[in-house]
Amino acid sequence: MEIERYEVIFSDEIDAAEALRINSLKETSQQAIPDPDRWLEEELRRNVLLTTVDYAVDWARSRSIFPLMFGLACCAFEMIGSAASRFDISRFGMDIFRWSPRQADLMIVAGTLTWKMAPAVKLVYEQMAEPKWVIAMGACAISGGTFRESYSVVPGINHIIPVDVYVPGCPPRPEGLLYGITKIHKKIGKESIKTS
Ligand code: SF4
Structure with missing residues (x-):
């Protein structure tokens, strides 16, 4: 008669096998499924963009500025050059320079401002609708430049507007003007529709 043979497994072997299984699972489960x-x-992520109303309005506004051309002296030619193909101000969403203050929101004063011209600058600025911005282009517009001491020259357009x-x-x-325009963009980006 054949005697059945039973394999005797000791409890510490069971423990060791279990530890192996656990450690193996642990190693392969470091990242969450x-x-x-x-x-x-x-x-x-692909189809929903979360932002604020302020950001959206400021972004649209800063990329659709309508500049008012206010060339007063030699600096004006550099301003005109910025609209030509080499510098291409259109890249900033500023396709057309306006001649009417009612269609413009950025006044670029380029050149020497005389006291005789100052009332016209002030009037045109006041005719522009809010919100509006001003760039002083060149030493003369900023401070009167070389003509600062002249009886006829305004020592900086910030005396007027x-x-x-x-x-x-x-x-x-x-x-330089294009760099200034990017600064205007940044400034617009900080505005809120609650205050504008
Ligand atoms: S800063 Fe004055 S002098 Fe110099 S280019 Fe401009 S307008 Fe002419």
């Missing part, structure tokens, strides 16, 4: 609904998260950005130089190059 992705949520089965992750497609939803992906869809939201508020200035948002100063672009220094005699004359500043078009790149």
